[in-house]
Amino acid sequence: MENGGTVETTYLGAIREALQEEMRADETVFMLGEDIGAYGGAFKVTEGFLEEFGPDRVIDTPISEAAIVGAAIGAAHMGLKPVAEMQFIDFIAPAFDMIVNFAAKSRYRTGIGAGLVIRGPCGAGARSGPFHSQSVESYFANVPGLKMIAPARAYDAKGLLRAAIRDPDPVLFFEHKFLYRRIKEQLPVDEEIFVPLGKARTHREGTDLTIVTYGAMVYKSTDAADRVSAEDGAEVEVIDLRTLRPLDTAAIVESVRRTGRLLVVHEAPRFGGFAGEITAQVCEQAFEWLDAPIRRVTAIDTPVPYAPTLEDYYLPGEDDIVSAARWLLAY
Amino acid sequence: MRTLYRYLWLTRALEERLEIIFKQGHVIGGLYRSLGQEATAVGCGYALTDGDWIAPSIRDLGGLLARGLDPRDVLRQYTARGTSLCAGKDNTNHFTVPELGILGPISPLGTQLCVLNGVALSFRTRREPHVCLTFQGEGASRTGTSHEGLAMAAALNLPIVVVLEHNRWAFGTPSTAVAAVKSWADVAGAYGVPAVTVDGNDVLQVYDAATQAIARARAGDGMTILIAETYRMLGHAQHDAQKYVPEHELSEWKDHDPIQSFSDYLIEFGFESESTLDQIRSEVAVELDAAADEVLAEGYPSADEARTRVYGDPALDADVPWSRGVVPGYEGLTSGKRGRPAAGPEGA
Numbered sequence: 001m002e003n004g005g006t007v008e009t010t011y012l013g014a015i016r017e018a019l020q021e022e023m024r025a026d027e028t029v030f031m032l033g034e035d036i037g038a039y040g041g042a043f044k045v046t047e048g049f050l051e052e053f054g055p056d057r058v059i060d061t062p063i064s065e066a067a068i069v070g071a072a073i074g075a076a077h078m079g080l081k082p083v084a085e086m087q088f089i090d091f092i093a094p095a096f097d098m099i100v101n102f103a104a105k106s107r108y109r110t111g112i113g114a115g116l117v118i119r120g121p122c123g124a125g126a127r128s129g130p131f132h133s134q135s136v137e138s139y140f141a142n143v144p145g146l147k148m149i150a151p152a153r154a155y156d157a158k159g160l161l162r163a164a165i166r167d168p169d170p171v172l173f174f175e176h177k178f179l180y181r182r183i184k185e186q187l188p189v190d191e192e193i194f195v196p197l198g199k200a201r202t203h204r205e206g207t208d209l210t211i212v213t214y215g216a217m218v219y220k221s222t223d224a225a226d227r228v229s230a231e232d233g234a235e236v237e238v239i240d241l242r243t244l245r246p247l248d249t250a251a252i253v254e255s256v257r258r259t260g261r262l263l264v265v266h267e268a269p270r271f272g273g274f275a276g277e278i279t280a281q282v283c284e285q286a287f288e289w290l291d292a293p294i295r296r297v298t299a300i301d302t303p304v305p306y307a308p309t310l311e312d313y314y315l316p317g318e319d320d321i322v323s324a325a326r327w328l329l330a331y
Numbered sequence: 332m333r334t335l336y337r338y339l340w341l342t343r344a345l346e347e348r349l350e351i352i353f354k355q356g357h358v359i360g361g362l363y364r365s366l367g368q369e370a371t372a373v374g375c376g377y378a379l380t381d382g383d384w385i386a387p388s389i390r391d392l393g394g395l396l397a398r399g400l401d402p403r404d405v406l407r408q409y410t411a412r413g414t415s416l417c418a419g420k421d422n423t424n425h426f427t428v429p430e431l432g433i434l435g436p437i438s439p440l441g442t443q444l445c446v447l448n449g450v451a452l453s454f455r456t457r458r459e460p461h462v463c464l465t466f467q468g469e470g471a472s473r474t475g476t477s478h479e480g481l482a483m484a485a486a487l488n489l490p491i492v493v494v495l496e497h498n499r500w501a502f503g504t505p506s507t508a509v510a511a512v513k514s515w516a517d518v519a520g521a522y523g524v525p526a527v528t529v530d531g532n533d534v535l536q537v538y539d540a541a542t543q544a545i546a547r548a549r550a551g552d553g554m555t556i557l558i559a560e561t562y563r564m565l566g567h568a569q570h571d572a573q574k575y576v577p578e579h580e581l582s583e584w585k586d587h588d589p590i591q592s593f594s595d596y597l598i599e600f601g602f603e604s605e606s607t608l609d610q611i612r613s614e615v616a617v618e619l620d621a622a623a624d625e626v627l628a629e630g631y632p633s634a635d636e637a638r639t640r641v642y643g644d645p646a647l648d649a650d651v652p653w654s655r656g657v658v659p660g661y662e663g664l665t666s667g668k669r670g671r672p673a674a675g676p677e678g679a
Contacts, residue, residue, distance in 0.1 A: 030456065056456045062486050067445045067479035074449020077427065077434070080456065082449070097439050097476065102446060108641050109421035110435060115643070144641045144649070168643030246647055284653065 006186035011151075011179040014158035014187065015119075016045050019083065022165045023053055026081065029165055030057040032068055033085030042087045043121060043180060065095040072116040073103050073170075081165055086120030089174060090134045103170040104145030115168040119161070121177035122150075123216055123267060124304045124315055128177075133304035133311075135215070135268035137244050140172060141277065147197060148244040150174040152218035154185040156242050159195030167197060176216045200248035202255070206237030209328055210255040212278055213265040214241040217316065221265050224321035234329050244274060252278060253285045260291035261328045265321055270298040292331035297324050332602045335534055337611050338373045339590045342393035344612070345402050348619045349409055353569055357627060359411040360422050365390035367532070367564030368498055370589035373397050374537030375464055375494055375557075378545055384432040386447045386465035387424055388440070390496070390563070394466070395424065398431050402619060406626040413632030418640070420632075434465075441467070441474030444493065448480055451489040462548045464492040464541070470501020472518070473509050481554075485522040490548035492541065493556050496531060498563040503575050519556040531559030532589040535596075562587075 009017070023029045030053075031046065037060040040047030050058045061068050065086060072082035086092045092099070099118065107113040124133035140146050147169050151157040157175065164171040187193065204222050206229075211221045218240045225236035237255055241248065256262045262282055264275035275296040282294060297316045305311055346364050353362045365372060368390050376385055376394030387394050392405065407415035408423060416426035425435045434450060436443040444465055451463045471477060472495055484491045497515050499506050512518060519526035529540045537559060544555035562584035566573035597603040638649040652659045 059452075059487070062479075062482050064479035064483055066442070066476045067448065067483040070442060070445020070476070070480065071449035071452055071483065074434070074446040074451070075453050075456075076449070077429070077446070078450055078453035080449075080453050094475075098442055098445060101437050101439055102442050105421075105437070106427075107643065109417055109425060109437075110427040111418065111640065112427045112429065113643055147642075284658070 009187040011154045011183040014154035018158045018161035029081040031083045032059040034087045066098050069095040069098040073114045076114045076116045083117045088132045089120040089122040090131045100143045104143045113168050117164045117171050119173035122174040123176040125178040129306040130303040147171045150215045159193040197243050198246040200241045200251040203240040204238040206235035208234040209236045209261040210259045211263045212239045217265045224318045249281045256286045257289040262294045265297045269301045292328045338397045342369045344615045358409045361568040363389045363568050364565045368561045369393045370534035371531040371559040374534045375541040378541035382461040384463045386434040386443050388466045391466045403622045412629045440471035441477030444480030462490045466494045469497045469506045484554045488553040491554045492544040496559045498561050500563045502567040515558045524554045526556040528558040531561030
């Protein structure tokens with residue numbers, strides 16, 4: 001419903017709009033992936049795209065993730081702007097070679113960049129089991145040349161996807177499937193929504209503790225922060241990273257230097273997760289400002305399980321975040 | 332005819348030159364030769380025209396020379412010069428040169444075909460009449476990415492020619508050990524595309540078959556798999572003495588050397604004289620002397636170039652001090668010296 005120059009938009013709708021707007025504005029933008037054409041995509045992100053943009057720009061491919069990413073790289077070399085869809089981000093694994101060895105190293109090795117976007121639904125909470133629920137960012141964290149985005153808000157999903165399509169480097173764009181239809185925001189109708197890569201944002205202001213997080217955990221962290229505020233009177237700052245690489249270390253360090261305490265929350269498992277890198281950066285750049293050890297709240301170090309009891313146990317919960325926050329505040 | 336001969340000879344002479352400077356210690360890392368396979372690469376490369384793209388494997392140097400690659404750029408690559416097409420950041424033939432329509436491989440084989448599909452896709456999208464041609468050894472054709480690339484090229488009817496070079500050896504493993512096919516042309520059936528088998532050591536046969544496959548792709552009729560029957564006359568790389576190869580294979584194939592048989596043919600049927608071919612060989616030697624002198628006088632890239640060109644934006648170049656344990660601006664300071672001011676938290 002249009003209301004005061006805004007319209008209610010879901011997280012999924014924002015992604016769809018970003019794709020539509022970029023494809024309408026620039027005929028070199030095209031999509032390829034599995035079931036994105038006639039079917040409209042597994043989550044219906046691209047419903048109607050085949051009719052609007054035609055089969056040259058909305059390409060249904062065989063089930064061949066490596067070939068999908070490979071074709072995106074080649075097309076990018078030729079000046080097109082490919083957006084490759086992974087039906088579920090878990091299926092990015094067969095394309096690992098193409099991403100880390102071909103796309104990520106292309107500019108460094110040859111001077112020819114590979115400006116492409118690989119997007120797909122990530123994350124748990126949808127009762128989808130070990131192969132439709134993963135958070136894969138850490139698989140790629142140790143690969144120079146890649147950029148990674150994990151938006152929490154519809155506004156950022158739209159603005160960052162548009163920026164990613166225009167970016168000269170390979171960008172992995174992680175859409176949290178739990179947020180697709182649950183997040184609804186009033187987005188401005190007449191404003192160009194464009195969010196530059198590499199900038200974190202403050203989702204909730206606070207003075208006593210910094211939570212650094214991204215994706216769906218932004219909401220759980222904020223709920224936890226609200227509870228700590230109501231029940232304990234402490235104000236917790238929640239930083240939404242939005243872009244994971246390049247990481248906005250400056251924003252993290254600035255906040256930690258103000259609050260003196262850091263809790264990192266993410267949905268991916270703990271060992272080798274982004275929380276480890278963020279902890280190291282803060283130790284290097286804000287050690288003397290810390291009043292407490294840094295703590296992490298993450299998924300447990302297991303695959304993502306299927307049964308509701310197991311999956312709920314696997315995921316970090318609001319209670320976990322609240323108790324870690326209280327421990328840090330009391331330190 | 333003499334142009335074809337010149338590219339064949341240039342390929343062999345350039346590789347021999349590389350071997351000399353390898354033994355002199357100028358080549359960094361390994362040296363991979365295409366001895367015995369020159370006709371396949373040259374015949375295919377020569378059949379392409381402007382705007383077409385070629386994606387070589389490690390043993391297709393001749394195809395690149397036939398597309399106009401400067402021999403000096405080959406020498407620069409192998410000697411890791413700062414002036415090389417990869418600016419010293421990658422080796423062998425791993426360069427991509429859009430002006431010449433060259434897409435370099437990477438070491439995990441089969442991946443290149445997947446990328447070449449995207450180049451072909453751009454031709455189709457833009458309604459450009461160009462064609463892509465790539466090479467794979469029968470060893471590389473066993474990778475998952477090779478099968479995925481073939482499946483997609485066939486499914487999307489892309490203007491591609493895939494040259495499967497059956498050179499009998501994948502590093503140290505014979506082709507009979509990597510596939511159950513009796514005839515390599517049989518693989519094409521799995522993708523629903525035609526296969527054409529040629530004597531890969533006969534440059535004219537290769538050229539004719541490549542020309543037809545390229546014309547077919549250009550006409551919008553899709554991919555052809557060209558099977559080139561040939562033989563790898565040397566080991567995988569310079570370090571490999573190929574002790575695992577039966578002696579009789581080498582001597583049989585040596586009698587079927589692609590360059591010797593082509594020059595015999597040219598002379599026997601009166602297309603060229605012995606003296607013309609002699610002259611071509613002398614000109615190539617002079618050219619390569621000058622090229623080697625020029626390239627060997629050039630230097631390696633400066634060390635700090637290692638940090639650049641990872642991303643499009645130079646502001647994102649690697650942040651070296653932190654990686655070396657150095658805190659910029661605080662070198663030499665010890666415990667707590669940059670500590671937080673007593674007056675309270677430092678502002679933004």
